[in-house]
Amino acid sequence: MDSQFMKFALPALAALAISATPAAAVEQNCRFIQAKPDREACYRRQEEELAAKRKPAAPAAETNTLETLRQMRQDDDAVYRSINNICRGC
Numbered sequence: 001m002d003s004q005f006m007k008f009a010l011p012a013l014a015a016l017a018i019s020a021t022p023a024a025a026v027e028q029n030c031r032f033i034q035a036k037p038d039r040e041a042c043y044r045r046q047e048e049e050l051a052a053k054r055k056p057a058a059p060a061a062e063t064n065t066l067e068t069l070r071q072m073r074q075d076d077d078a079v080y081r082s083i084n085n086i087c088r089g090c
Helices: 002-019 023-032 036-054 057-084
Strands: none
Touching: 023 036
């Protein structure tokens, strides 16, 4: 029973490994296209896909920056309040 399982499992795992190509390999496929217009169209599609992936991340980073600035201002206010309580020239 185990030998039959191995007969089917090994090819299935090999097919899975081959089908799961990394993104870098997909990006490199454009350079192998011989026709220049098709190759340039491929590069353009890749640029559009990358831009679409990066676009939603920008507002999250901006929100994080605003939150960081707000926290820094609160910390600064706390420091200024504590400095005001220090006797200068007593």
